[in-house]
Amino acid sequence: MKIADIEFPDRAVFLAPMEDVTDIAFRLMCKRFGADMVCTEFVSSDALIRDVKRTREKIIVSEGERPVSIQIYGSNPQAMADAAQICEEADPDIIDINFGCPVKRVAGKGAGSGMLKTPDKMLEITGKVVKSVKKPVTVKTRLGWDDDSKIIVRLAEQLQDCGIAALTVHGRTRAQMYTGQADWTLIGEIKNNPRMRIPIIGNGDIDSAQSAKQRFDETGVDAVMIGRASVGRPWIFGEVKHFLETGKEAPNESFLWYLDVLKQQVLQSVERLDERRGILHIRRHLAATPLFKGIPDFKPTRIAMLRANTVAELFEVMDGVGLRNKK
Numbered sequence: 001m002k003i004a005d006i007e008f009p010d011r012a013v014f015l016a017p018m019e020d021v022t023d024i025a026f027r028l029m030c031k032r033f034g035a036d037m038v039c040t041e042f043v044s045s046d047a048l049i050r051d052v053k054r055t056r057e058k059i060i061v062s063e064g065e066r067p068v069s070i071q072i073y074g075s076n077p078q079a080m081a082d083a084a085q086i087c088e089e090a091d092p093d094i095i096d097i098n099f100g101c102p103v104k105r106v107a108g109k110g111a112g113s114g115m116l117k118t119p120d121k122m123l124e125i126t127g128k129v130v131k132s133v134k135k136p137v138t139v140k141t142r143l144g145w146d147d148d149s150k151i152i153v154r155l156a157e158q159l160q161d162c163g164i165a166a167l168t169v170h171g172r173t174r175a176q177m178y179t180g181q182a183d184w185t186l187i188g189e190i191k192n193n194p195r196m197r198i199p200i201i202g203n204g205d206i207d208s209a210q211s212a213k214q215r216f217d218e219t220g221v222d223a224v225m226i227g228r229a230s231v232g233r234p235w236i237f238g239e240v241k242h243f244l245e246t247g248k249e250a251p252n253e254s255f256l257w258y259l260d261v262l263k264q265q266v267l268q269s270v271e272r273l274d275e276r277r278g279i280l281h282i283r284r285h286l287a288a289t290p291l292f293k294g295i296p297d298f299k300p301t302r303i304a305m306l307r308a309n310t311v312a313e314l315f316e317v318m319d320g321v322g323l324r325n326k327k
Protein backbone atom coordinates (compact mmCIF):
# COMPACT_ATOMS: atom_id res chain seq x y z
CA MET A 1 0.00 0.00 0.00
CA LYS A 2 1.27 3.46 -0.83
CA ILE A 3 0.21 6.91 0.31
CA ALA A 4 1.69 9.20 -2.34
CA ASP A 5 5.26 7.79 -2.56
CA ILE A 6 5.39 6.43 0.96
CA GLU A 7 5.38 2.63 1.13
CA PHE A 8 3.41 0.84 3.83
CA PRO A 9 2.84 -2.85 4.49
CA ASP A 10 -0.53 -4.20 3.41
CA ARG A 11 -3.08 -4.00 6.21
CA ALA A 12 -1.17 -1.18 7.87
CA VAL A 13 -1.95 -0.14 11.43
CA PHE A 14 -1.73 3.55 12.36
CA LEU A 15 -1.82 5.46 15.63
CA ALA A 16 -4.78 7.90 15.67
CA PRO A 17 -4.07 11.54 16.53
CA MET A 18 -5.18 12.37 20.08
CA GLU A 19 -4.91 15.72 21.80
CA ASP A 20 -2.82 15.58 24.99
CA VAL A 21 -1.91 11.96 24.23
CA THR A 22 0.07 11.61 21.00
CA ASP A 23 3.07 13.68 21.99
CA ILE A 24 6.47 12.77 20.61
CA ALA A 25 7.29 10.29 23.41
CA PHE A 26 4.05 8.36 22.99
CA ARG A 27 4.40 8.34 19.21
CA LEU A 28 7.90 6.86 19.48
CA MET A 29 6.65 4.26 21.93
CA CYS A 30 3.82 3.20 19.59
CA LYS A 31 6.26 3.14 16.71
CA ARG A 32 8.53 0.85 18.71
CA PHE A 33 5.67 -1.62 19.10
CA GLY A 34 4.91 -1.59 15.39
CA ALA A 35 2.61 1.32 14.50
CA ASP A 36 3.09 1.86 10.75
CA MET A 37 2.37 5.58 10.96
CA VAL A 38 1.90 8.02 13.79
CA CYS A 39 0.36 11.49 13.91
CA THR A 40 0.81 14.56 16.10
CA GLU A 41 -2.01 15.99 18.19
CA PHE A 42 -4.12 18.36 16.13
CA VAL A 43 -2.77 21.90 16.04
CA SER A 44 -4.73 25.09 15.47
CA SER A 45 -3.87 26.83 12.22
CA ASP A 46 -4.53 30.21 13.82
CA ALA A 47 -2.21 29.46 16.74
CA LEU A 48 0.51 28.29 14.36
CA ILE A 49 0.31 31.52 12.43
CA ARG A 50 0.38 33.56 15.64
CA ASP A 51 3.50 31.56 16.51
CA VAL A 52 2.17 30.37 19.85
CA LYS A 53 5.11 28.58 21.50
CA ARG A 54 3.21 25.53 22.79
CA THR A 55 1.62 25.00 19.38
CA ARG A 56 4.94 25.30 17.58
CA GLU A 57 6.37 22.68 19.92
CA LYS A 58 3.62 20.26 18.95
CA ILE A 59 4.73 20.16 15.33
CA ILE A 60 8.29 19.07 16.11
CA VAL A 61 8.81 15.58 14.67
CA SER A 62 11.80 13.26 14.98
CA GLU A 63 13.53 10.92 12.55
CA GLY A 64 12.75 7.85 14.65
CA GLU A 65 9.01 8.15 14.24
CA ARG A 66 8.78 8.35 10.44
CA PRO A 67 6.45 8.15 8.64
CA VAL A 68 4.69 10.80 10.71
CA SER A 69 1.96 13.26 9.89
CA ILE A 70 1.20 16.65 11.39
CA GLN A 71 -2.48 17.40 11.77
CA ILE A 72 -3.97 20.89 11.49
CA TYR A 73 -7.44 22.29 12.00
CA GLY A 74 -9.17 25.60 11.41
CA SER A 75 -11.95 27.22 9.46
CA ASN A 76 -10.19 29.92 7.46
CA PRO A 77 -8.94 28.65 4.07
CA GLN A 78 -5.99 31.05 3.81
CA ALA A 79 -4.95 30.44 7.43
CA MET A 80 -5.09 26.69 6.80
CA ALA A 81 -2.91 27.02 3.69
CA ASP A 82 -0.41 29.21 5.57
CA ALA A 83 -0.38 26.80 8.52
CA ALA A 84 0.24 23.89 6.16
CA GLN A 85 3.32 25.71 4.85
CA ILE A 86 4.59 26.24 8.40
CA CYS A 87 4.08 22.51 9.03
CA GLU A 88 5.92 21.64 5.84
CA GLU A 89 9.00 23.41 7.21
CA ALA A 90 8.88 21.05 10.22
CA ASP A 91 9.42 18.25 7.66
CA PRO A 92 6.72 15.66 8.39
CA ASP A 93 5.99 12.97 5.80
CA ILE A 94 2.34 13.98 5.50
CA ILE A 95 0.11 16.91 6.42
CA ASP A 96 -3.30 15.81 7.65
CA ILE A 97 -6.39 17.99 7.89
CA ASN A 98 -8.80 17.46 10.78
CA PHE A 99 -12.44 17.62 9.71
CA GLY A 100 -13.57 15.29 12.47
CA CYS A 101 -13.13 16.89 15.88
CA PRO A 102 -16.56 17.05 17.54
CA VAL A 103 -15.80 19.23 20.57
CA LYS A 104 -17.77 22.45 20.84
CA ARG A 105 -14.83 24.85 20.97
CA VAL A 106 -13.73 23.51 17.56
CA ALA A 107 -16.84 22.26 15.73
CA GLY A 108 -18.94 25.14 17.10
CA LYS A 109 -16.65 27.54 15.25
CA GLY A 110 -17.09 25.63 12.01
CA ALA A 111 -13.73 23.83 12.19
CA GLY A 112 -13.13 20.08 12.68
CA SER A 113 -16.38 18.16 12.20
CA GLY A 114 -18.16 21.52 11.91
CA MET A 115 -16.99 21.41 8.28
CA LEU A 116 -19.38 18.51 7.67
CA LYS A 117 -22.11 21.17 7.73
CA THR A 118 -20.34 23.23 5.07
CA PRO A 119 -18.88 20.67 2.64
CA ASP A 120 -18.17 23.35 0.00
CA LYS A 121 -15.90 25.13 2.45
CA MET A 122 -14.31 21.83 3.42
CA LEU A 123 -13.47 21.21 -0.23
CA GLU A 124 -12.19 24.76 -0.69
CA ILE A 125 -9.85 24.39 2.28
CA THR A 126 -8.68 20.97 1.14
CA GLY A 127 -7.92 22.18 -2.40
CA LYS A 128 -6.09 25.23 -1.09
CA VAL A 129 -3.99 23.26 1.37
CA VAL A 130 -3.09 20.66 -1.27
CA LYS A 131 -1.92 23.45 -3.60
CA SER A 132 0.02 25.30 -0.93
CA VAL A 133 2.46 22.47 -0.09
CA LYS A 134 4.58 19.84 -1.83
CA LYS A 135 4.07 17.18 0.83
CA PRO A 136 1.13 14.80 0.50
CA VAL A 137 -2.05 16.01 2.20
CA THR A 138 -4.56 13.64 3.80
CA VAL A 139 -7.92 14.21 5.48
CA LYS A 140 -9.50 12.69 8.59
CA THR A 141 -13.23 13.08 9.07
CA ARG A 142 -16.48 11.40 10.19
CA LEU A 143 -19.52 9.92 8.45
CA GLY A 144 -21.44 13.20 8.49
CA TRP A 145 -22.89 15.77 10.86
CA ASP A 146 -25.76 13.60 12.11
CA ASP A 147 -27.86 10.58 11.24
CA ASP A 148 -29.77 12.49 8.55
CA SER A 149 -26.65 13.74 6.79
CA LYS A 150 -24.21 10.90 6.35
CA ILE A 151 -22.59 12.46 3.31
CA ILE A 152 -19.27 10.65 3.48
CA VAL A 153 -19.52 8.38 0.42
CA ARG A 154 -19.97 11.25 -2.04
CA LEU A 155 -17.74 13.56 -0.01
CA ALA A 156 -14.91 11.03 -0.24
CA GLU A 157 -14.97 11.30 -4.03
CA GLN A 158 -14.99 15.08 -3.85
CA LEU A 159 -12.08 15.14 -1.41
CA GLN A 160 -10.18 12.80 -3.70
CA ASP A 161 -10.82 15.23 -6.57
CA CYS A 162 -9.17 17.96 -4.46
CA GLY A 163 -5.94 15.96 -4.64
CA ILE A 164 -5.66 14.36 -1.21
CA ALA A 165 -3.41 11.31 -0.94
CA ALA A 166 -5.51 9.26 1.54
CA LEU A 167 -8.67 9.54 3.59
CA THR A 168 -9.33 8.43 7.17
CA VAL A 169 -12.94 7.96 8.25
CA HIS A 170 -14.07 7.56 11.84
CA GLY A 171 -17.33 5.61 11.69
CA ARG A 172 -19.40 8.02 13.74
CA THR A 173 -21.31 11.23 13.08
CA ARG A 174 -20.53 14.47 14.86
CA ALA A 175 -23.81 14.16 16.76
CA GLN A 176 -22.62 10.85 18.20
CA MET A 177 -19.47 12.43 19.60
CA TYR A 178 -17.87 9.26 21.06
CA THR A 179 -21.09 7.45 22.03
CA GLY A 180 -22.70 4.37 20.55
CA GLN A 181 -20.74 2.06 18.32
CA ALA A 182 -18.69 3.02 15.32
CA ASP A 183 -20.47 2.00 12.10
CA TRP A 184 -18.04 0.68 9.52
CA THR A 185 -20.66 0.03 6.83
CA LEU A 186 -20.09 3.29 4.99
CA ILE A 187 -16.33 2.95 5.39
CA GLY A 188 -16.63 -0.33 3.47
CA GLU A 189 -18.83 1.38 0.90
CA ILE A 190 -16.19 4.05 0.28
CA LYS A 191 -13.45 1.44 -0.02
CA ASN A 192 -15.52 -0.57 -2.49
CA ASN A 193 -16.54 2.43 -4.57
CA PRO A 194 -14.82 1.79 -7.93
CA ARG A 195 -14.27 5.53 -8.35
CA MET A 196 -12.02 5.72 -5.29
CA ARG A 197 -8.31 5.36 -6.02
CA ILE A 198 -6.69 6.69 -2.83
CA PRO A 199 -6.04 4.52 0.24
CA ILE A 200 -8.87 4.43 2.77
CA ILE A 201 -8.09 4.23 6.47
CA GLY A 202 -10.85 3.01 8.79
CA ASN A 203 -11.16 4.17 12.38
CA GLY A 204 -13.42 3.59 15.35
CA ASP A 205 -13.54 1.21 18.31
CA ILE A 206 -10.70 -1.13 17.37
CA ASP A 207 -9.60 -2.50 20.72
CA SER A 208 -7.96 -5.85 19.96
CA ALA A 209 -6.04 -7.76 17.32
CA GLN A 210 -9.24 -9.64 16.49
CA SER A 211 -11.34 -6.53 15.96
CA ALA A 212 -8.64 -5.05 13.70
CA LYS A 213 -8.59 -8.19 11.56
CA GLN A 214 -12.38 -8.31 11.45
CA ARG A 215 -12.54 -4.73 10.12
CA PHE A 216 -9.92 -5.46 7.46
CA ASP A 217 -11.78 -8.60 6.42
CA GLU A 218 -15.19 -6.93 6.33
CA THR A 219 -14.29 -3.70 4.56
CA GLY A 220 -11.01 -4.23 2.72
CA VAL A 221 -9.64 -0.92 4.01
CA ASP A 222 -5.96 -0.23 3.35
CA ALA A 223 -5.17 0.63 6.96
CA VAL A 224 -6.84 0.93 10.33
CA MET A 225 -6.21 3.59 12.91
CA ILE A 226 -6.23 2.88 16.65
CA GLY A 227 -6.86 5.61 19.19
CA ARG A 228 -8.24 5.05 22.67
CA ALA A 229 -7.23 1.40 22.91
CA SER A 230 -3.58 2.42 22.72
CA VAL A 231 -3.78 4.66 25.79
CA GLY A 232 -2.08 2.76 28.61
CA ARG A 233 -1.48 -0.02 26.10
CA PRO A 234 0.98 1.05 23.39
CA TRP A 235 1.88 -2.63 22.96
CA ILE A 236 -1.46 -3.15 21.20
CA PHE A 237 0.29 -2.38 17.92
CA GLY A 238 2.56 -5.39 18.39
CA GLU A 239 -0.43 -7.58 19.22
CA VAL A 240 -2.36 -6.47 16.15
CA LYS A 241 0.60 -6.80 13.78
CA HIS A 242 1.46 -10.25 15.10
CA PHE A 243 -2.11 -11.47 14.68
CA LEU A 244 -2.42 -10.03 11.18
CA GLU A 245 0.87 -11.57 10.12
CA THR A 246 0.56 -15.01 11.71
CA GLY A 247 -3.14 -15.52 12.47
CA LYS A 248 -2.09 -16.32 16.03
CA GLU A 249 -2.34 -14.26 19.17
CA ALA A 250 0.94 -12.70 20.28
CA PRO A 251 2.43 -14.52 23.27
CA ASN A 252 1.82 -12.73 26.56
CA GLU A 253 4.76 -10.92 28.09
CA SER A 254 5.27 -10.99 31.86
CA PHE A 255 3.37 -8.59 34.12
CA LEU A 256 6.67 -6.87 34.92
CA TRP A 257 7.39 -6.35 31.23
CA TYR A 258 4.14 -4.42 30.74
CA LEU A 259 4.68 -2.54 33.99
CA ASP A 260 8.13 -1.53 32.78
CA VAL A 261 6.64 -0.07 29.58
CA LEU A 262 4.34 2.11 31.68
CA LYS A 263 7.25 3.15 33.92
CA GLN A 264 9.23 4.14 30.83
CA GLN A 265 6.28 6.27 29.75
CA VAL A 266 6.28 8.00 33.16
CA LEU A 267 10.00 8.78 32.88
CA GLN A 268 9.70 10.06 29.32
CA SER A 269 6.76 12.23 30.23
CA VAL A 270 8.60 13.73 33.21
CA GLU A 271 11.70 14.28 31.12
CA ARG A 272 9.73 16.08 28.41
CA LEU A 273 7.64 18.27 30.71
CA ASP A 274 8.67 18.40 34.37
CA GLU A 275 7.92 16.19 37.33
CA ARG A 276 4.55 17.72 38.22
CA ARG A 277 3.19 18.17 34.71
CA GLY A 278 4.71 14.91 33.49
CA ILE A 279 2.91 12.94 36.19
CA LEU A 280 -0.38 14.75 35.51
CA HIS A 281 0.04 13.97 31.83
CA ILE A 282 0.66 10.26 32.32
CA ARG A 283 -2.24 9.68 34.73
CA ARG A 284 -4.60 9.27 31.78
CA HIS A 285 -2.49 6.30 30.60
CA LEU A 286 -2.27 4.77 34.08
CA ALA A 287 -6.02 5.15 34.54
CA ALA A 288 -6.77 3.56 31.17
CA THR A 289 -4.30 0.69 31.13
CA PRO A 290 -5.83 -2.79 31.06
CA LEU A 291 -2.79 -4.11 32.94
CA PHE A 292 -4.35 -3.73 36.37
CA LYS A 293 -7.76 -5.09 35.42
CA GLY A 294 -8.83 -8.08 37.44
CA ILE A 295 -6.36 -7.52 40.30
CA PRO A 296 -8.44 -8.13 43.44
CA ASP A 297 -8.98 -5.15 45.79
CA PHE A 298 -7.03 -2.89 43.47
CA LYS A 299 -9.03 0.27 44.19
CA PRO A 300 -6.88 1.72 47.02
CA THR A 301 -3.72 1.05 44.98
CA ARG A 302 -5.27 2.70 41.97
CA ILE A 303 -6.16 5.75 44.03
CA ALA A 304 -2.63 5.91 45.46
CA MET A 305 -1.18 5.64 41.95
CA LEU A 306 -3.33 8.43 40.60
CA ARG A 307 -2.59 10.63 43.64
CA ALA A 308 1.19 10.25 43.61
CA ASN A 309 2.90 13.57 43.06
CA THR A 310 6.48 12.52 42.50
CA VAL A 311 8.14 9.82 40.42
CA ALA A 312 9.50 8.23 43.59
CA GLU A 313 6.00 7.99 45.12
CA LEU A 314 4.50 6.69 41.90
CA PHE A 315 7.20 4.07 41.33
CA GLU A 316 6.88 2.89 44.92
CA VAL A 317 3.21 2.14 44.28
CA MET A 318 3.87 0.62 40.85
CA ASP A 319 6.76 -1.53 42.10
CA GLY A 320 4.53 -2.73 44.94
CA VAL A 321 1.96 -3.87 42.38
CA GLY A 322 4.79 -5.50 40.44
CA LEU A 323 6.03 -7.43 43.50
CA ARG A 324 2.54 -8.69 44.30
CA ASN A 325 1.81 -9.73 40.73
CA LYS A 326 5.21 -10.97 39.60
CA LYS A 327 4.69 -13.62 36.99
Ligand SMILES: Cc1cc2nc3c(=O)[nH]c(=O)nc-3n(C[C@H](O)[C@H](O)[C@H](O)COP(=O)(O)O)c2cc1C
Nearest residue numbers: 016017018019041042098170204205206226227228
Ligand atom coordinates in the same frame (compact mmCIF):
# COMPACT_ATOMS: atom_id res chain seq x y z
C1 LIG B 1 -8.54 12.15 24.05
C2 LIG B 1 -8.80 12.16 22.55
C3 LIG B 1 -8.22 13.14 21.78
C4 LIG B 1 -8.44 13.16 20.40
N1 LIG B 1 -7.80 14.12 19.64
C5 LIG B 1 -7.92 14.05 18.28
C6 LIG B 1 -7.16 14.91 17.44
O1 LIG B 1 -6.37 15.76 17.90
N2 LIG B 1 -7.32 14.78 16.09
C7 LIG B 1 -8.17 13.85 15.54
O2 LIG B 1 -8.29 13.76 14.31
N3 LIG B 1 -8.90 13.03 16.30
C8 LIG B 1 -8.77 13.09 17.65
N4 LIG B 1 -9.44 12.19 18.41
C9 LIG B 1 -10.23 11.12 17.76
C10 LIG B 1 -9.38 9.89 17.49
O3 LIG B 1 -8.33 10.16 16.59
C11 LIG B 1 -10.24 8.76 16.90
O4 LIG B 1 -10.79 9.20 15.69
C12 LIG B 1 -11.39 8.33 17.83
O5 LIG B 1 -10.95 8.24 19.17
C13 LIG B 1 -11.98 6.99 17.39
O6 LIG B 1 -11.00 5.98 17.36
P1 LIG B 1 -10.82 4.92 18.58
O7 LIG B 1 -12.15 4.28 18.78
O8 LIG B 1 -9.78 3.97 18.08
O9 LIG B 1 -10.41 5.70 19.76
C14 LIG B 1 -9.26 12.18 19.79
C15 LIG B 1 -9.86 11.20 20.60
C16 LIG B 1 -9.64 11.17 21.96
C17 LIG B 1 -10.27 10.09 22.78
